[in-house]
């Protein structure tokens with residue numbers, strides 16, 4: 786609905802008459818040395834890869850999807866995730882077939898924003914159907930507060946014990962990678978990895994669209 790009433794503009798830079806301009810597409814292109822390993826404050830136990838800084842067109846597109854319902858930007862963001870997954874396969878960090886697990890979102894937040902954007906991006910990233918499938922294996926309990934404005938330690942306390950496995954662990958076959966839109970302190974990713982590993986899943990990496 787929102788798309789119909791908003792004037793047509795690039796979700797990255799606001800340029801008129803296009804939904805996603807070439808300049809912004811270039812900002813999201815995955816280069817040969819990307820994604821980069823980043824070191825969030827909360828220790829992860831597996832390497833964390835980010836496709837870029839949470840800035841510019843990347844930031845604008847993520848915000849547009851999450852806060853303004855710009856579903857048309859799921860595809861370009863999903864394509865960036867796909868590029869990142871390909872690199873991790875090429876480098877041997879992960880081996881096929883992959884199970885891609887979206888980081889959990891608080892349910893009411895996802896509802897308010899028109900569906901869980903990370904899952905939709907993951908589905909777009911794996912839509913070619915080869916080597917990877919998406920399993921929504923994690924959920925967050927309803928007690929979790931919005932993490933905006935919380936420090937790293939407070940975020941870690943906020944999510945501790947709040948990430949739960951959803952569905953049978955048998956679905957988590959092969960190499961598992963956790964994907965998220967933004968990694969900040971890494972608290973949610975770390976708790977997600979811990980829950981997956983405790984359940985016996987072979988999770989080897991975290992891949993984020995952006996690091997802040």
Ligand SMILES: [Zn+2]
Pocket residue numbers: 795796797798799800805806807808809810842
């Ligand atoms: Zn643009």
